[in-house]
Amino acid sequence: MGAEEVRLVSWNVNGLRAVWKKDFLESMERLGADVLMVQETKLQEPQLTPEMTAVNDSKAHWSFSTVKKGYSGVGAWTKTDPAAVRHGIGMPEFDDEGRILELEYDKFTLFNVYFPNGQQSDERLDYKLRFYDAFFAYANALKDKGRPVVICGDVNTAHNEIDLRHPKANAKRSGFLPVEREWLDRILSMGYVDTFRHLYPEEEKYSWWSYRFNARKSNAGWRIDYFYVSRDILDNGWIKGAWIDNDTFGSDHCPIGLDLVIP
């Protein structure tokens, strides 16, 4: 039997109803994902349309915020049905905002996560850091049992100076604070690989640009969307490619991807 090629794509759509009006289906087709994961859907179940839930041959999975309307939320379209789909990590404090989808496949577990933004207040920064803590405790339990783990989504932090256009000007803003950057160090030291950076150590490529000040036009961006994999996935030679697609529009983020070859 031949090896199986799998394309995983992650995209913070900043409002699913908004991108839907901006050629989303066309982008989706062009991206060619086996699993397309989206963050910030900004809707609840009653606002889903039949078109959103029935895309081609894919099955749709959703997690909604139960505490705020039109806020947060993640989703995934899967061409192959996962063996199990889970919502959240069993901690209401971190599950209520609909930020986590766990798709369990035969050979690996895939997480789609919209990590909190910490810019609103000190409380939200604290929530963000505790969310990192709680989520990775959950994911590590699987990884440390020997299960290959893929984690993708909007991490809402740029790791190093290479990961944003204006590191000096943003050194004191949430999204590039030392305490947040240290958390991204910790993710690597826990045994995950930042796939894009691993393949392209010198590349200055971003996945998010503020809507203000024509930031995308001047490429004043940040790389805050990631595909992390547990080290075994790299060591076993599953990684065929990792990419950031700056040519797809419709949101303040662009899609990112991971191509795997699974024996």
Next chain:
DNA sequence: CGTAATACG
């Protein structure tokens, strides 16, 4: 400035 409901990113 943009999304989706007056807050949040």
